[in-house]
Amino acid sequence: MDGCARVDGRTPWRTDTRGGGWVRAGCKDQCLGRLGAPNQTPTRTVPKTLASGHSAMSAQVWTPVLLDNPLMCPLGAMLMAIRLRGMDPEETALLTQALARSGQKLEWPEAWHPHLVDKHSTGGVGDKVSLVLAPALAACGCKVPMISGRGLGHTGGTLDKLESIPGFNVVQSPEQMKLLLEQVGCCIVGQSEKLVPADGVLYAARDVTATVDSLPLVTASILSKKVVEGLSALIVDVKFGEAALFPDQEQARELARTLVGVGASLGLRVAAALTAMDSPLGRSVGHSLEVEEALLCLDGAGPPDLRELVTGLGGALLWLSGQAEAQARGAARVAAALDDGSARGRFQQMLAAQGVEPALARALCSGSPARRRQLLPGARDQEELRAPADGTVERIRALPLALVLHELGAGRSRAGEPLRLGVGAELLVAVGQRLRRGTPWLRVHRDGAALSGSQRRALQGALVLSDRAPFAAPSPLAELILPPGPAPEAAQEHHVHVAAGSGFQDLAPALAAQTPGSS
DSSP: OOOOGGOOOOOOOEEEEETEEEEEEHHTTTGGGGGSSSOOOOOEEEEEEHHOOOOOGGGGGGGHTSSSSHHHHHHHHHHHHHHHHHOOHHHHHHHHHHHHHHHHOOOOOOGGGBBBBEEEEOOOOTTTHHHHHHHHHHHOOOEEEEEEOSSSSSSOOHHHHHHTTOOOOOOOOOOHHHHHHTTTTTEEEEEOOTSSSHHHHHHOOOOOOTTTTTHHHHHHHHHHHHHHHTTTTEEEEEEEEETTSSSSSSHHHHHHHHHHHHHHTTTTTTEEEEESSSSSSSSEEEEHHHHHHHHHHTTTTTHHHHHHHHHHHHHHEEEEEEEEEEHHHHHHHHHHHHSSSSSHHHHHHHHTTTTOOHHHHHHHHSSSSSHHHHHHHSSEEEEEOOOSSEEEEEEEEEHHHHHHHHHHTSSSSTTOOOOOOEEEEOOOOOOOEEEEETEEEEEEEEESOOOOOHHHHHHHHHHEESSSOOOOOSSSSEEEESSSSTTSSOOOOOEEEOTTTTTTTTTHHHHOOOOOTTT
């Protein structure tokens, strides 16, 4: 990063008389200085307001912390204090606004505003929803400026998956984004140094200070990037379960409510979906393999849980932004875009507009699954695991699967670390299916030597069998938490619970009957 975000400990600070705060001498961007207040002196101690519960907490206290030298000691103390003490909604909103103001705001034509929507996920194993949802929403008339990232987790992020497609260009400039939205209706782009640069500093610091799961910091990080997009509606997919940021559903619900409430205070219409992340989403994990599965979903096929999540989230966005009369009707429109090929057509256009050779984009989107596998990076070898006993698949644990794939090169431990894009795994069975001993249940795609004994044991431990009869796999969708105030069809609700297995398809009657404060 340039300017204030390049924390080198050598350049002196000076007072910024134009906007207040402290900036690096010679810095043009003033990306972190804008977080400060006039005449506020940097200090090496955590502000007293924070130590006393920070009842007077505001974005201004971040300046002495961010601008200290060396940076990490006081910033780490500030992050840990927030992690331990928390922040109230007003303080979280102030921090969000400060992060958003640290960089450039995206500007769009006024006519686009009702159609500007986006989705964010807290991350999961096999989560390729964005690859399908963005073009599907574009096919429904939306503008989707999706700012994504590269994961530091077990199996990378959305941009890592897209970069497994040869030639894909990670667009960053607002000018390029605007052109893509005009031409295609969607783009999946990287966060540039001009967009919310202060969040980049905090994000890196959170990763090394064990404060990644702090609710206020997660909220501010997510919403600050969405505030600058000027959205009409946002839906956040908050994962819970063994392989999620929050193992406990109640913790995930708390984050969801915080996102919805803080978003409302900032004038951003936010809904939050709670979705289970104990088993992988879909049948494939790994960059190239997930692109293949996303293309299957864009064909109108693919795993039922992936399709259900895409249509459920998309339907909620169309409804929240006033582009559908009810959530169920919005979900039906998204499903139709998958079935009639229009979503796949938008995906092909997006790939070509973001640097993929048009012939390759066309071949990927119109070719057979076998042809697609030939066009994407693959691993050198494959290895299958077999069921150790008879039984019904109760669960396929996502966490041990992700940990082994990370060891094989599918994820990164530090920024910039290269990935093995062909490494991954295919689930050959589904939850609820009856297996006989010796049936292949997992195919691992690897580049290196054969799986070690410990890796095979870990993977076999991911298959949880039971004695009960075969059953239908439960829906990954658990709850939908919506913003306060009247919804497009005059419903008012704060919290909608979705019964297990129902998805979001049956929400319309419940939503219409909701009153403020009901659950």
